[in-house]
Amino acid sequence: MSGIVIDRQAAIDDQHLPTQAQLTRWVGDVLARHPDDxxxxxxxxxxxxxxxxxxxxxxxGKDKPTNVLSFPFENPPGITLPLLGDLVICHAIVVNEAEEQHKALEHHYAHMVIHGTLHLLGYDHIEEEDAEVMEQCERELLAALGIKDPYIGDI
Structure with missing residues (x-):
């Protein structure tokens, strides 16, 4: 997916953040499943x-930090732009979750980026049926990267 453009912003200083190449790979894998978008x-x-x-x-309305927030872009009426939206990822939360869940940090980051990108595409997990569809998509994308199911135990 050579047309992918990711504006990688780091408001923190940490050498363990995903690289541009990793982000492009993970997002590209999600977008490859939606070739008409x-x-x-x-x-x-x-x-x-x-x-x-x-x-x-x-x-x-939640007064606590969270792992990933997704902000889908909404095109103004009559204007079409190639913008998908913004992901905001809290590094400290992702690191803590990876440690607590005994997951490789890279694997957990891949999951968070894939999860957030699916949200930008309109996936949700509020209703149980929607959650299963989204989680299955995540499992398949992560498996293609050699990452075990994040919803059933340690990686």
């Missing part, structure tokens, strides 16, 4: 817990 541009921003908590509070 022309949206190929997104921002991935890595933040600290304070910024995550603030955004989570303002947009979801």
């Amino acid at each position: 022309p949206r190929q541009e997104l921002t991935v921003r890595f933040v600290d817990p304070d910024e995550s908590r603030s955004l989570n509070h303002d947009y979801r």
Whole structure:
């Protein structure tokens, strides 16, 4: 998927953040499942817990940091842009979850980026049926990367 454009932003300083190449691979794998969707541009921003908590509070009404927030872009009426949206990922939360769940950090990051990108495409997990569809898609994408099912134990 050579048309993918990812604006990688790091509001934190950490050498363990995913690279541009990793982000492009993970997002590209998701977008390859949606070849008719022309949206190929997104921002991935890595933040600290304070910024995550603030955004989570303002947009979801939850006063705590979270692993990944997805902000789908909505084209203005009559204008078509290739923008998919923004992912905001709290590095500290992802690191803590990976450690607690005994997962390789890279594997957990792949899951969070895939999960967030699916949200940008309209997937959701509020209803049980929708959650199963989304989670199955995640399992298949992660398996293609050699990553075990994140919903059943350790990686």
